[in-house]
Amino acid sequence: MEKKLSIQDIAALTGLSTYTLRYYENIGLLSGIERDAKGYRVYSMEDISCIEFVIKLRDTDMPISQIKEFSDLRRQGNSTVIERKELLEVHQANVIKQMKELGDNLIKINEKINHYKKLAEQA
Template identity: 55%
Template sequence: MEKELTIQEIAKLTGLSVHTLRYYERIGLLDHVARTNSGYRKYSDADRAWIEFLNRLRATGMTIRKMQQFADLRRKGSATIHERRVILEEHQAEVRMRLLELQSNLESIEHKIVHYKELEEDELATK
């Protein structure tokens, strides 16, 4: 049986704030979340999985606007599978480019560290 989670529980599990969860719902990243009879949100396992995917998209630099586009297509169902795949492939290419840039920057930093170690060794040798 699926456990329904409160907004506080889903916030803790996903690392998003309650405010962010409400914002995501308001701007259409989250479908309208089911509610209890007293009006409290109750998140399903499917909601949690979707929020975790959104977190991954954000963590990899996808814009909110692009995430909204993806969410809108998802809501339209299987007829949009191709369009969603294309969005993800474009994002994948952007992430790969950023990774290459980061790798190049890291290598530059590593070379500079080696240079400073050599300078320190030279400094110690002259004392």
């Protein structure tokens, strides 16, 4: 008794537009999505978690080309688990670096705000 979800449903659930959902499928970020008798896309629960993970990769600034690599590995099955792990570990390091750099820049922005506060007090 699996729920069958339309592209509209998925758009509402994931926050991606229907355009983007088709685009992601076309370029190979998503695959194995069923079609009904009319040729309409039908999404499973597993598809949703797949999409949500793609969104997490994207939101941590993984380029689409690399998300595609990851998706291609997944499509190839269990033999690629180690490769997928390694790909994610590289990305993990990038995200940590990104956060550190954001933190450093945030400090500088804070300093500038404090500088302006002092200037404003003097006036």
